[in-house]
Amino acid sequence: MDESFEFFCVRIVFGWGRLCSLEEEVERLKGRKVIFIVDRAVKKFVEEQDFSFDYEVFSDVEPEPEISVVDEIVDQFTFDTVVGVGGGSTLDVAKLTAVAGGEKVKALDLMEKKLPERKCKLILCPTTAGTGSEVTKLAVFKIPGREVKYVFDDESLYADTALVDPKLTISAPQHVTASSGIDALCHAIEAYTSLYSNPVSDMFAERAFRIIPNALREAYANGGNVKAKIQMAFASLLAGIAFNSAGTSLGHALGYAHNHIHNSPHGRSVGMTMPYVLQYNAIANLEKHARIARALGEEGKSLRETALKAGIGFAKLLKDVGIPYRLSDVGTSEDDVEEITERIFLSEKHVQRNPRIVRKEDVREVVRKSINGLLWEEEY
Ligand SMILES: [Fe+2]
Known part of the structure; x- marks a missing residue:
C-alpha cells in the first residue's frame, strides 16, 4: 500500500442509555457553566434532569438555522461549556456557539478565515441517525444575502466528546x-x-x-x-x-x-x-x-x-x-x-x-x- 493520508477522530462515547454519562463528561472537561442548545422536542427532557452542574437551556433553533442565532445565544447567556442535543442543525449551532462564545465576536465575523481556537468545551449528542455532525469539523448556516449556504470547515469545530445515545433517536418521526x-x-x-x-x-x-x-x-x-x-x-x-x-x-x-x-x-x-x-x-x-x-x-x-x-x-x-x-x-x-x-x-x-x-x-x-x-x- 503506497497511500499517504492523515486521519483524525474525536472522542466517542456510544451506547443505549449512555446520555447518563453526560455529567461525567462535563466533569472530565472541568465544565462549570453549561448552556444546553437543544431541539424543542428534547427541551422538557433536559429540563427534567437533575444535573449537578450549573446549566441553562436554549431551544429556539430553526431547522435551517440563520447564523444570527449564534449571536443571540452568546448575547443572552454566560457559559464555559456547550452541550448540543438535537439534529444536525442544532449541533451545528452548538459548534459555532462554542467558538464564538469564547471570543465575544459576531458569528458573521468568523467567516472566510481560520477560526480562533475554541475556548469553550463542547459535547454533542445527536438525536437523529444521519448527519454525523457530532464527529465532523463542519457547520452549515444560512447567511443573509447569500444564495448558497456557508460551510464552516475548521478543526475548532471538533467536539471534545461525541456522546451518541441511540435511545435519543427512538421517538424520531x-x-x-x-x-x-x-x-x-x-x-x-x-x-x-x-x-x-x-x-x-x-x-x-x-x-x-x-x-x-x-x-x-x-x-x-x-x-x-x-x-x-x-x-x-x-x-x-x-x-x-x-x-x-x-x-x-x-x-x-x-x-x-x-x-x-x-x-x-x-x-x-x-x-x-x-x-x-x-x-x-x-x-x-x-x-x-x-x-x-x-x-x-x-x-x-x-x-x-x-x-x-x-x-x-x-x-x-x-x-x-x-x-x-x-x-x-x-x-x-x-x-x-x-x-x-x-x-x-x-x-x-x-x-x-x-x-x-x-x-x-x-x-x-x-x-x-x-x-x-x-x-x-x-x-x-
Ligand atoms: Fe449530508
Missing part, C-alpha cells in the same frame, strides 16, 4: 428516520467513492453502507425497533467519520442544487437524485460501485453490470422508505434543467472530489434523467 438515514448512506457512499478517500475512511464508509440498507428499512418500518435504531446510530457515526476525512461529492452537490425548488429536508433532497449520480459515477470505479451495489442487494453478470446496478438498488431503498426518486414528483420540470445544472458548480469542492470528471454536458443529462426518473435499465 418516520419521515425523519428516512431522510436522516438516507443522508447517512449518501455520506458513506460519497466518502467511499471520493477522490480524497483513504484506507481508513474506506473502512468506516464500507461498514456503514453495509449496515444501512437493512437497518434503515427496519427502523423505518417500526420506529420502536431498538436493534435497528442502534445499528442506524452506529452506521451514521461511522459515515460521519468517513466523510469528515474523505468528503462528499456530486451526490451532495446535486442535492443542494435542486433543493430550493421543493425545500425538502437535506437527506431527502440528496437521496432523491443519488441513484442517477451512482449510475453516472459507476464506471469511474467499478470495483467500489459493485461493492455498493451488492450491499444494496444487487448483483449482475459482470463487474460492470453489478456496478451499474448500484443506482437501482438505491432507488429501491428510497421506495421502501417513502422518498421519491424522480424530481418531477416534487414539482421540478424540464424547464429547471439548466438552472439545476448551473447550481451544481456552486459546490466547487464537492465537484472536485467526484470520482468521475463532472462536465456540464454530462451532468445536464444526469439532471434530465433525475427529473424524468430514467434509471438505466439496458439489456446487459
Whole structure:
C-alpha cells in the first residue's frame, strides 16, 4: 500500500442509555457553566434532569438555522461549556456557539478565515441517525444575502466528546428516520467513492453502507425497533467519520442544487437524485460501485453490470422508505434543467472530489434523467 493520508477522530462515547454519562463528561472537561442548545422536542427532557452542574437551556433553533442565532445565544447567556442535543442543525449551532462564545465576536465575523481556537468545551449528542455532525469539523448556516449556504470547515469545530445515545433517536418521526438515514448512506457512499478517500475512511464508509440498507428499512418500518435504531446510530457515526476525512461529492452537490425548488429536508433532497449520480459515477470505479451495489442487494453478470446496478438498488431503498426518486414528483420540470445544472458548480469542492470528471454536458443529462426518473435499465 503506497497511500499517504492523515486521519483524525474525536472522542466517542456510544451506547443505549449512555446520555447518563453526560455529567461525567462535563466533569472530565472541568465544565462549570453549561448552556444546553437543544431541539424543542428534547427541551422538557433536559429540563427534567437533575444535573449537578450549573446549566441553562436554549431551544429556539430553526431547522435551517440563520447564523444570527449564534449571536443571540452568546448575547443572552454566560457559559464555559456547550452541550448540543438535537439534529444536525442544532449541533451545528452548538459548534459555532462554542467558538464564538469564547471570543465575544459576531458569528458573521468568523467567516472566510481560520477560526480562533475554541475556548469553550463542547459535547454533542445527536438525536437523529444521519448527519454525523457530532464527529465532523463542519457547520452549515444560512447567511443573509447569500444564495448558497456557508460551510464552516475548521478543526475548532471538533467536539471534545461525541456522546451518541441511540435511545435519543427512538421517538424520531418516520419521515425523519428516512431522510436522516438516507443522508447517512449518501455520506458513506460519497466518502467511499471520493477522490480524497483513504484506507481508513474506506473502512468506516464500507461498514456503514453495509449496515444501512437493512437497518434503515427496519427502523423505518417500526420506529420502536431498538436493534435497528442502534445499528442506524452506529452506521451514521461511522459515515460521519468517513466523510469528515474523505468528503462528499456530486451526490451532495446535486442535492443542494435542486433543493430550493421543493425545500425538502437535506437527506431527502440528496437521496432523491443519488441513484442517477451512482449510475453516472459507476464506471469511474467499478470495483467500489459493485461493492455498493451488492450491499444494496444487487448483483449482475459482470463487474460492470453489478456496478451499474448500484443506482437501482438505491432507488429501491428510497421506495421502501417513502422518498421519491424522480424530481418531477416534487414539482421540478424540464424547464429547471439548466438552472439545476448551473447550481451544481456552486459546490466547487464537492465537484472536485467526484470520482468521475463532472462536465456540464454530462451532468445536464444526469439532471434530465433525475427529473424524468430514467434509471438505466439496458439489456446487459
Ligand atoms: Fe449530508
